[in-house]
Amino acid sequence: MTFIKKTLASSIAIAAAAALAATTAQAEISDGEVRIGYLADMSGTYRDLAGPGGLEALRMAIEDFGGSVNGAPIQVYSADDRNSADVGANTVREWVDTRNVDMVAGMVASSVTIAVTNVLKENDKLGIISGSAASSITNEHCSPNHIHWVYDTYPLANGTAKAIVDQGGDTWFMLTADYAFGHALEGDVTRVVEESGGEVVGGVRHPFPTDDFSSYILQAQGSGAKIIGLANAGADTVNAISTAAQFGVVEAGQQLAGLLVFLNDVHAMGLETTQGLLLTTGWYWDMDEEAREWSERYYERMNRMPTMVQAGIYSSTMHYLQAVEATGTDDTATVREYMMEQPINDFFARNGRLREDGRMIHDMYLAEVKSPEASTGEWDLYEILATIPAEEAYRPLSESQCDLVQN
Amino acid sequence: MTMIFGVPLAVFMGQLLLGLINGAFYALLSLGLAVIFGLLKIVNFAHGAMYMLGAFATLLGMRYLGINYWAALLLAPLLVGLLGMVIERLLLRRIGHLDHLYGLLLTFGLALIFEGTLVNFFGVSGARYPTPEALQGGYQLGFMFLPVYRAWVLLAALVVCLGTWFIIERTRLGAYLRAGTENPALMQSFGVNVPLLITLTYGFGVALAAFAGVLAAPLYPVSPTMGSNLLIVVFAVVVIGGMGSILGAILTGLGMGLIEGLTKVYYPEAANTVIFLVMILVLMLRPAGLFGKEA
Numbered sequence: 001m002t003f004i005k006k007t008l009a010s011s012i013a014i015a016a017a018a019a020l021a022a023t024t025a026q027a028e029i030s031d032g033e034v035r036i037g038y039l040a041d042m043s044g045t046y047r048d049l050a051g052p053g054g055l056e057a058l059r060m061a062i063e064d065f066g067g068s069v070n071g072a073p074i075q076v077y078s079a080d081d082r083n084s085a086d087v088g089a090n091t092v093r094e095w096v097d098t099r100n101v102d103m104v105a106g107m108v109a110s111s112v113t114i115a116v117t118n119v120l121k122e123n124d125k126l127g128i129i130s131g132s133a134a135s136s137i138t139n140e141h142c143s144p145n146h147i148h149w150v151y152d153t154y155p156l157a158n159g160t161a162k163a164i165v166d167q168g169g170d171t172w173f174m175l176t177a178d179y180a181f182g183h184a185l186e187g188d189v190t191r192v193v194e195e196s197g198g199e200v201v202g203g204v205r206h207p208f209p210t211d212d213f214s215s216y217i218l219q220a221q222g223s224g225a226k227i228i229g230l231a232n233a234g235a236d237t238v239n240a241i242s243t244a245a246q247f248g249v250v251e252a253g254q255q256l257a258g259l260l261v262f263l264n265d266v267h268a269m270g271l272e273t274t275q276g277l278l279l280t281t282g283w284y285w286d287m288d289e290e291a292r293e294w295s296e297r298y299y300e301r302m303n304r305m306p307t308m309v310q311a312g313i314y315s316s317t318m319h320y321l322q323a324v325e326a327t328g329t330d331d332t333a334t335v336r337e338y339m340m341e342q343p344i345n346d347f348f349a350r351n352g353r354l355r356e357d358g359r360m361i362h363d364m365y366l367a368e369v370k371s372p373e374a375s376t377g378e379w380d381l382y383e384i385l386a387t388i389p390a391e392e393a394y395r396p397l398s399e400s401q402c403d404l405v406q407n
Numbered sequence: 408m409t410m411i412f413g414v415p416l417a418v419f420m421g422q423l424l425l426g427l428i429n430g431a432f433y434a435l436l437s438l439g440l441a442v443i444f445g446l447l448k449i450v451n452f453a454h455g456a457m458y459m460l461g462a463f464a465t466l467l468g469m470r471y472l473g474i475n476y477w478a479a480l481l482l483a484p485l486l487v488g489l490l491g492m493v494i495e496r497l498l499l500r501r502i503g504h505l506d507h508l509y510g511l512l513l514t515f516g517l518a519l520i521f522e523g524t525l526v527n528f529f530g531v532s533g534a535r536y537p538t539p540e541a542l543q544g545g546y547q548l549g550f551m552f553l554p555v556y557r558a559w560v561l562l563a564a565l566v567v568c569l570g571t572w573f574i575i576e577r578t579r580l581g582a583y584l585r586a587g588t589e590n591p592a593l594m595q596s597f598g599v600n601v602p603l604l605i606t607l608t609y610g611f612g613v614a615l616a617a618f619a620g621v622l623a624a625p626l627y628p629v630s631p632t633m634g635s636n637l638l639i640v641v642f643a644v645v646v647i648g649g650m651g652s653i654l655g656a657i658l659t660g661l662g663m664g665l666i667e668g669l670t671k672v673y674y675p676e677a678a679n680t681v682i683f684l685v686m687i688l689v690l691m692l693r694p695a696g697l698f699g700k701e702a
Contacts, residue, residue: 043523043526043531044531045531045632047526047530047531048530048531048532178675178676204675205675205676206671206675206678207675207676207677207678207679207680209636210678210679211627211633211636211637212429212627214425214428214429214557215422215425215426215668215671215672215675215678216671216675218418218421218422218425218551219418219671219672221552222415222417222418235531235532235533235628235630238532238533238628239627239628242535242626242627242628246538246545246554246556246557246626247545247552247554248545248552248554252552264530264532265532267532268532268533268534268535268628268630269535269628270534270535272535272537273535
């Protein structure tokens with residue numbers, strides 16, 4: 001009974017807070033606590049790019065903020081979504097129903113994210129997505145209840161593919177993971193290659209996941225294309241790149257283009273295998289003094305350098321807490337609106353701003369993986385070749401299918 | 408250019424060779440499973456984990472003890488084989504009289520524990536093991552570039568497979584083994600230490616998996632989940648070959664590698680499922696598997 005009473009009481013409190021916010025924008029923080037849920041793959045394929053490291057980044061943000069907002073303590077819950085949409089949605093539903101969580105952070109596999117954002121929308125809570133790639137999250141799946149922070153497939157194709165065609169890599173062979181994410185990325189890349197004056201001469205769709213890429217690499221070699229585009233992620237990309245190294249693809253004159261490659265992937269494969277690989281990233285730990293400073297603090301706690309996703313979790317949590325502090329409430333609409341009004345410039349984002357579709361746009365970077373000779377340490381892996389300005393990197397609002405934009 | 412069903416002959420030949428190399432892997436792994444099932448009647452779900460441990464022993468041995476690849480080829484299977492013997496003594500023996508299902512669940516649980524523990528320490532991205540210097544580079548065969556290391560894997564796997572087959576089917580020790588599992592009481596009365604024989608057999612079976620792990624270390628990223636990805640395919644190979652048939656495991660392993668290789672050329676989307684399709688067909692037509700004896 002106390003549970004029902006509590007839920008009832010908190011519902012009334014939320015309703016009252018929302019009503020108050022609408023009139024005076026002076027609402028209180030619900031239950032006297034800011035409650036944040038961290039949902040990510042903690043044990044599977046995507047563990048290293050977000051996982052426990054992302055949770056640590058979230059905790060760092062809260063500590064740096066002082067542990068409380070306007071006197072209200074900040075409470076963190078965390079869970080492993082096991083890359084399952086069902087597990088993710090049920091966890092968040094439970095958090096919202098029984099613990100009155102205000103904001104959910106993390107979120108990696110796009111399928112889980114889309115399921116979770118539906119739950120958030122039904123319950124009018126806020127989600128800040130840092131790990132997912134699908135650009136549809138702020139396009140056809142956009143909602144007033146979530147924000148997409150670090151990157152998506154649109155700038156990945158835009159950055160890497162365009163730069164490579166401009167450098168003379170005009171014939172492509174696509175190696176695509178045979179599921180929604182791979183198809184979307186392949187489509188984006190094909191469009192960018194053709195628009196830049198190049199041509200996709202062939203491709204193969206491999207099952208997800210695949211351990212042995214030798215056969216596909218042989219087909220790519222046989223195609224004679226200058227560039228082998230990897231429209232896959234995680235272990236698949238890692239396997240494809242290392243297999244290509246064994247078959248002497250680069251020595252024979254072809255180049256690889258990694259369309260979604262994380263720092264931990266490159267670290268795992270080593271520079272011998274990955275040197276010369278071009279990739280697009282939303283952030284790199286060694287890109288400037290501010291980034292380095294934060295990353296070194298992170299390194300002391302995790303003994304690894306952070307990925308762009310982990311840095312993004314810190315950055316977005318900080319921005320959220322500042323909004324809660326400034327507005328004095330954890331009400332979703334009020335906080336989101338304040339977050340949209342404030343420009344974002346921190347150690348993570350340059351020229352960042354939040355658009356009405358929920359996309360946080362910021363400068364992206366074209367990077368090249370260093371050679372073993374050029375690298376000075378275990379984590380000295382990328383050289384930043386170019387900055388892709390925020391407005392050019394992401395899908396323009398004029399092409400958006402998000403109904404928040406059309407209104 | 409000569410074409411085979413729309414694919415140039417050269418590409419076709421290359422794919423066949425790669426299929427054979429992958430098949431050698433399947434053969435090596437399914438051989439260990441077949442030995443353990445055939446002689447001990449244990450459905451060893453920890454086999455993938457043992458393969459993974461072999462690769463990890465190789466990696467960590469190099470990183471922390473400076474053990475090179477050639478020494479690892481011997482030491483890693485030995486170490487994992489010993490671990491297997493401890494597991495057999497302490498755990499598997501106690502449930503030997505129960506239904507097969509208990510052994511399956513126990514070994515599956517063990518596999519999860521090994522995997523989870525290593526994920527906790529090393530993450531899931533895995534690490535690279537460098538190709539040994541003597542095996543770097545490749546041969547230009549005309550129709551394809553064959554990395555030396557892959558040729559070595561094919562050779563090493565075939566030699567070990569045939570050696571195992573020879574020991575079990577053609578030597579006195581093998582005869583004891585087969586008799587010991589057929590009628591342990593009788594063998595015991597002849598003065599043969601059957602429990603020791605069983606422990607050694609399990610150790611040998613998992614050592615084969617660890618040997619495959621050492622061979623795999625320079626090919627794939629060494630990661631805690633590498634074994635579980637492969638395990639189901641290898642089980643399908645064993646079922647197709649006939650549970651417990653040594654020769655069946657070797658020949659089916661090679662054959663499935665070839666079939667999978669060809670699928671990758673003609674319809675890559677089905678490459679992961681083709682082996683299971685074959686399994687269904689075989690089970691419908693010959694329920695005991697291609698080389699299995701009808702019970």
